[in-house]
Amino acid sequence: MIEVQKVLPEGMIFVRINYILTTMVRAPVVAVCFLLLTLSSFVQYAIGSSPKVLDFTIYADGTTHVFYQTDVDPQSPDFILNVYGSSIENLVVQDENGTLLSSKMNTNTVTVATLGASAIKVDYDTPDLISKNGKTWTFHVNSPTDYSILLPKNTVIVGMSTSPLNMQIVDDQSLISLPSGASDINYVFGVLGTSQTATLAIQKAQDFINTLNSTGVKTPMALAKLSEARSDFNQGKYSDAESLANSAKNLALQEQQTTISKPSTDSSGNHTQNNLNDNMSIYLLTGGVIAAAVAGIIIVKKARTHKIITSNEIPKSDSYIPPEKEEIYKLKPELRQDDKEIIAFISEKGGQVYESELRKKFLMPRTTMWRAVKRLEREDVVEIEKVDQQNLIKLRKMEDQK
Numbered sequence: 001m002i003e004v005q006k007v008l009p010e011g012m013i014f015v016r017i018n019y020i021l022t023t024m025v026r027a028p029v030v031a032v033c034f035l036l037l038t039l040s041s042f043v044q045y046a047i048g049s050s051p052k053v054l055d056f057t058i059y060a061d062g063t064t065h066v067f068y069q070t071d072v073d074p075q076s077p078d079f080i081l082n083v084y085g086s087s088i089e090n091l092v093v094q095d096e097n098g099t100l101l102s103s104k105m106n107t108n109t110v111t112v113a114t115l116g117a118s119a120i121k122v123d124y125d126t127p128d129l130i131s132k133n134g135k136t137w138t139f140h141v142n143s144p145t146d147y148s149i150l151l152p153k154n155t156v157i158v159g160m161s162t163s164p165l166n167m168q169i170v171d172d173q174s175l176i177s178l179p180s181g182a183s184d185i186n187y188v189f190g191v192l193g194t195s196q197t198a199t200l201a202i203q204k205a206q207d208f209i210n211t212l213n214s215t216g217v218k219t220p221m222a223l224a225k226l227s228e229a230r231s232d233f234n235q236g237k238y239s240d241a242e243s244l245a246n247s248a249k250n251l252a253l254q255e256q257q258t259t260i261s262k263p264s265t266d267s268s269g270n271h272t273q274n275n276l277n278d279n280m281s282i283y284l285l286t287g288g289v290i291a292a293a294v295a296g297i298i299i300v301k302k303a304r305t306h307k308i309i310t311s312n313e314i315p316k317s318d319s320y321i322p323p324e325k326e327e328i329y330k331l332k333p334e335l336r337q338d339d340k341e342i343i344a345f346i347s348e349k350g351g352q353v354y355e356s357e358l359r360k361k362f363l364m365p366r367t368t369m370w371r372a373v374k375r376l377e378r379e380d381v382v383e384i385e386k387v388d389q390q391n392l393i394k395l396r397k398m399e400d401q402k
Contacts, residue, residue: 054147059365068122085128142182159186201245222252322351355391
């Protein structure tokens with residue numbers, strides 16, 4: 001390793017130091033590689049920790065459906081995400097192509113085997129986000145990013161701890177966009193059409209508008225809508241009066257948010273800061289790509305050795321021919337209209353769907369959809385199979401129905 005050249009008269013030893021110099025030159029290169037690998041891990045964490053989409057759909061029975069979508073590092077074999085609630089049901093994880101991914105549930109997290117995916121979509125149900133006190137239901141969540149909430153039909157919002165970013169009515173359901181952070185939404189299920197409920201709705205709307213006006217928020221649209229509610233009440237149209245009063249309160253919320261979210265005049269400063277943030281993101285992503293190239297091949301090969309993926313596209317069997325929905329309607333003329341809609345959707349999907357797809361399509365609570373599926377099973381219209389801990393709903397063959 002150290003070559004002895006000659007011994008000088010004074011007894012000194014002359015050595016060749018080529019190996020030492022080479023090692024000194026290589027050390028900074030190794031250090032840079034480790035630094036880039038660290039930056040790559042940081043980029044993965046920064047991308048994966050904040051979801052791009054976070055939606056909550058609240059069902060009438062107090063169950064909440066959570067939809068979560070985020071980017072992940074395709075070079076990392078695993079991704080850990082935090083879940084909302086400790087009781088998780090009907091968990092489905094897919095990549096950007098709709099392929100089901102293997103996942104493992106821990107206490108408050110889910111470990112997903114991404115296996116080359118660049119984005120994941122997560123669906124699950126939980127009863128832990130809703131509490132009830134008397135007739136008032138309360139939704140509570142603490143989110144690191146902006147999110148949306150879809151409330152059940154025939155609900156009236158009676159309290160909100162956070163001003164919404166946006167609020168609209170979609171198919172008679174309140175769709176609310178809220179900023180990141182902790183928030184509580186209190187709501188009740190209203191019974192329309194009585195003098196008492198209409199009076200209560202008008203009074204609550206008036207109190208809420210008065211509170212906003214006392215803080216300097218102008219609510220001309222809400223006041224006009226409330227005036228219509230009072231007019232209908234005087235004419236004995238209690239149902240219309242209550243609906244208008246609730247609309248007045250929702251308009252007041254929107255007008256409050258419009259006042260709060262007026263654009264700032266310091267646009268140049270914002271643009272400068274955004275440019276700096278964009279440049280920093282580019283540097284970090286570039287470093288991550290370079291580092292990933294060093295270890296990417298090894299990681300991908302290792303991941304492929306234990307790759308377990310179940311396709312979201314249900315494998316088709318040559319022996320299975322789904323029946324036509326018209327033939328089912330002819331054989332079962334006593335079917336309810338909502339049952340026919342479920343059959344039509346399954347038929348469009350090739351005769352087979354997961355129960356979670358049905359709940360997402362028809363926005364039904366888990367228990368309600370399960371009762372509908374079991375009702376169709378009793379009618380010999382569908383059969384239920386267990387596939388990867390999910391319920392696969394299949395239309396029965398025509399020869400099985402006759």
